[in-house]
Amino acid sequence: MATRMTRLLSDSRTALFTMLGIQAVIWSVQVLNWLDDYGLSREFGLRSEQLGDLPEMFTSPFLHFSWEHIEANSWPLFVLGFLAAVRGMQKFLLASLVIMVSGGLTVWLLESSNTVTAGASGMVYGYLGYVVLRGLLDRKVLDAVVGVVVAVLYSSLLIGVLPVAQGVSWLGHLGGLxxxxxxxxxLRNRTPGPVAPAPASASASAPNSPGTALLKQLDDLGI
Incomplete structure (x- = not known):
């Protein structure tokens, strides 16, 4: 149990510093962008239907069009990004890549011609979907509870995947989700394959092993 708790604390610390670093980058870019009259957003934002702009799907999440824009995205990005990263950086990075590509391609294929899209909101919706569904698929009680709480607290965000607000990239939200x-x-945890039966002498002593039973209970709790 001590080992599992130590690992959870270590992963939480890594996730915290990762999201603080991402926030630092986004806000630093925002200052430069503001000084440039948001020229960075126009140059490195994602333009639909232009093949040469496809790489901008990886830069547009770090750019915004106003201080209000970045303020609206920062807090949910930090919270949901932390929850997405707390179970391991490898899965977090892969999930972030999938979200960027999915949101970017959705905007590039379906957004109005020559529209420039930028902002981290697609990542916010992506982390929302990832955290909620991961909790259900991994069958860990702790992750499932977190997923349900997140779904309840952020359910109002789902209106953002509908074309109801002017000037908001609902396609980016939908693609990110x-x-x-x-x-x-x-990236879900795979169910282990069937295990070959142990020798009779070993299997006879297994039910009497309290350590095995304790580890199984902790795993079922998602700890």
């Missing part, structure tokens, strides 16, 4: 759900499925 789809990417997050896909990442949860692709």
């Amino acid at each position: 789809i990417g997050g759900l896909a990442a949860a499925v692709l």
Whole structure:
């Protein structure tokens, strides 16, 4: 149990510093962008239907069009990104890549011609979908509870995947959400395959092992 708790604390610390670093980058870029009259957003934002702009799907999440824009995205990005990263950086990075590609391709394929899209909101929706569905698929009580709480607290965000607000990239939101759900499925914990039966002498002593029973209970709790 001590080992599991130590690992959880270590992963939480790594996730915290990761999200603080991402926030530092986004806000530093925002200052430069503001000084440049948001020229960075116009130059490195994602333009639909232009093949040469496809790489901008990896830069547009770090750019915004106003202080209000970045303020609206920062807090949910930090919270949901932390929850997405707390179970391991490798899965977090892969999930982030899937979300970027899914959201970027959705905008590039379906957004109005020559529209420039930028902002971290697609990542917010992606992490939302990833955290909620991961909790259900991994069958860990702790992750499932976190997923349910997140779904309740952020359910109002789902209106953002509908074309109801002027000047908001609902396609980016929808593509990000789809990417997050896909990442949860692709990166879910796989059920171990069947284990060959142990010799009779070993299996006879297994039920009497309190350590084995304790580890199984902790695993079932998602700790």
